[in-house]
Amino acid sequence: MGTSPETARSTDTEPAGTSPAGERWYQSIHPQVFWPSLVLILAFVALAIIGGDTVGDAIGTVQNGIVSYFGWYYTALISAFVVFAVWMGLSHFGDITLSNDDEGPEFGLGSWLTMLFGAGMGIGLVFWGVAEPLHHFAGIPNRASRIVAGDEAGAQDSLVITFLHWGLHPWAIYVVVGLAIAYAVHVRNRPISIRWTVEPVLGKAAKGWLGDVVDVIAVVGTVFGIATSLGLGVTQIAGGLAFLDIISTPSNMVLVIIIGIVTGLALFSVVSGVSKGIKWLSNINMSMAVALMLFIAIAGPTMFLLRELIQASGAYFQNLIALSFRTSALAGEQGIEWQGWWTAFYWGWWISWAPFVGVFIARISKGRTVREFVLGVLLIPTIFSFIWFTVLGGSGLYRELFGSGGLVGTDAEGNATVDETNTLFVLLENLPAAGLVIGVAILIVILFFVTSSDSGSLVVDMLASGGDVDPPVWSRVLWAVLEGAVAVALVLAGGLTALRGVAISIALPFSVVMIVMCFALVRQFRHERHKTLQAELRLRREQFTAHVAQTLQEDGGLLTDDDTAPAARRPRRRRRT
Template structure:
């Protein structure tokens, strides 16, 4: 393998020192592209927003069905390798033990995977589907009990098996390449079975550059848009005014970035592990409080019923492209399912690399169970408790969480857009309806902040490993650089162009997801080739051992002379 210091561009002096710590053919192009994009987005925020929206919309319109088939295929692939004959292959050497305890391992992968998304959309998305935002193409026809059930099942689709299967594809391929084959922590090595040594060239560099840019853009976007939700929570608590300004957002991003940099500075086994454990514990406390302070018996029944309906309709929903709804169906897909599939793919490089890094010593079956099955069940429980409580409250107290128009229908703005649900504050609006809601809202805000910190520090570590040539323990200065870069990008875009700039950044991550989806398909192919080859080798070794044992036993019984060749050994050539 080529050392980083031997790569083109490495030389003596300050720049040479930097290049010796990083992979220059990945670090500099990725950093340059990020700076250029942010600069353009700051100068022309509306133009960049419209351009990226058009490109993203075009991809969704023309390739939405492609995403539907591909992501559903990832679910099938994950279940097959996890439950099939490859499940006992270890992601590491045969004598490797897991690096982290089961609880710490799970909390880290869950917090990095989608923790912040659950807090933001746990109440908002079921209410959106119930209200028919942006239209009724989802099949939720009216705001009644049946509509509330359908809204929750639709949410299950977007946050259940499909996104976690997307993470399995990338994480499993990287974990096998890194821990079993001994390659650096880099996406390119997953394609070595197909590309051979060409992964050391421009093709491998391009894959890692795309992963670095997509990861930083995704985390920065979530950070920028997320502080708006924190501001809404502080407004509900009367800590700030009704319209928090940019100054508050900048302070929040600065504080979160500082915590994330401190966490990634202390390393994976200290800061990131500790924050993930605390974060999941705090989110679990919020979940249990809502469960027992709300309609407890109803929620238990609702969970079981919704799980059954989700599994019953999984195949139909997985292939639903809303084709019979015309333009309304295309618009709905661009808001929800097709957008989600692209979004999960754009996050797969980040989450996949991170969970691969922490999964040494696990078997494929353990990996799939921990990344696919267990998180899915907890995710569905979260949406049932938060979303189920919200939809139930809205049905019993009409207009409390979903704003209604003059005739009781959807509330539309001047452009005819459905604005019935306030996504930023819907969580806090729900918490206010519960006993002790103000205190609970305070805990929720802390949980949101910590989820952002864990997403940011995990993302910084991933970007750093990729930009450092796959070093699992990259240099401290680059950890600080990438951690700070996420916050700086979020602040720059939020203050210069507001939500338009941040949304343009989000759409860019979605656009990047399209070529990366092809890389993921190649990962599946390469992984299956590797698993099949290893299984065949293990089978041959097992047969050889059986033949040797049989030969030794026959010799002991005198049925085979000591100088006779073992003719039963299939690995022995015959004259």
């Protein structure tokens, strides 16, 4: 995923090496979070670069173990988050406002929905837009574990499974984290830090070492989640450049050079401190992505895509419960392999992105009710994802079924293959102005890389500095470099396989934090609801008393002011004899 929470940056940056208050560099960090996170990340980068394929094999072993023993846990947990999010929105908790003042929403409804729409965009959508439905249709990772047929019905199911991975479920994850952060920041006036979202359950421990552990997990998970996206983006950039014959077949060294160049662009964005500039860049990037999608829809099989959008959306909701709880239990080892390639990978990837996207969504949602928050965060990005994958993935499936094909190949052993790094470019090749459009697609990925790295480093830096909303430049530069370094390490340690394995692994500890967030939210919302009901009861009692007094006075003045006073303040009258 990719988004740009630059709206969270309220002021221009300070010179490198100082914080807004002018402290020295070491005074701007939260040491108990900053140093453990830094050491863990640097240790992984060093091991991955030195170990290479050995580390990649180790990551694969850990991934297989987690999918084998915890795949059911991921499936059940994410489905539970969907139920939890819907409950939050539809229950009486939905009336709670994410603010402790009466100023109303900070952003208008249109602007807020637009920013949520922007949060649904990212490198992942561009990378998997054409490729994922084709992967399912072709039976990848291997035909023995395929879960759809290789015909028209299978093509339909391929798109529906893609909807599962990019629809309500990932955004339910972001509802949990975003809602917890929004309530802690906007209602309880806490700094932007994950520890405060679990404070109602942990109590004073949230201020100590246990809270530090929570924030360290969030920082490390976010860095690896962003690095996973950057790794995907770089492989696609390289694939596009090779497709245009600008470079030869991408090697690891080429990928490392591209990561270095694009990370340098991100650093320029960080150091410049031009928050409005990067904000405009993000808006331009999103507009270009939408324009690309519309171009493919108009130049491609338009009527087919319109029909398929309606049909696939209906099939998704019809089979939502069965899809939500699918674990491929009867498929044996092939089922475990498929889960590791797809569903478990996505659930881990989304969880690792949750602190980043959660901070962004929470930042723009001040003044919204819980019901507005849930409906907006769940529905707007989900609808856009459905449209995006129908246009790109549906166009690829249409070409395989009814057109010239060429998007699904075979390897030397006869297994189906889909080169996810260039399927988008192959699809664009037969459309008008193909060279220009492919160049635009590559530029979109580069811009997503820059905005994701810059915005991600800001969010990570806020978490590592104890909630400072405007941390110094030097630390943002550090985290941006580390995100690029982790991306390099993952590429050298096994490429896409390593990216998948790390996403699945790093999400496991943070998923426990998210469970605690749910309990904390329920406890806080019940307390707030109780206070609201008590206040309403007192108000109604006072209104009723005033109404009775006014009615009796109008009926003959039978009561005086003393008669309507509380018993404790009412003077005693002498009894007549």
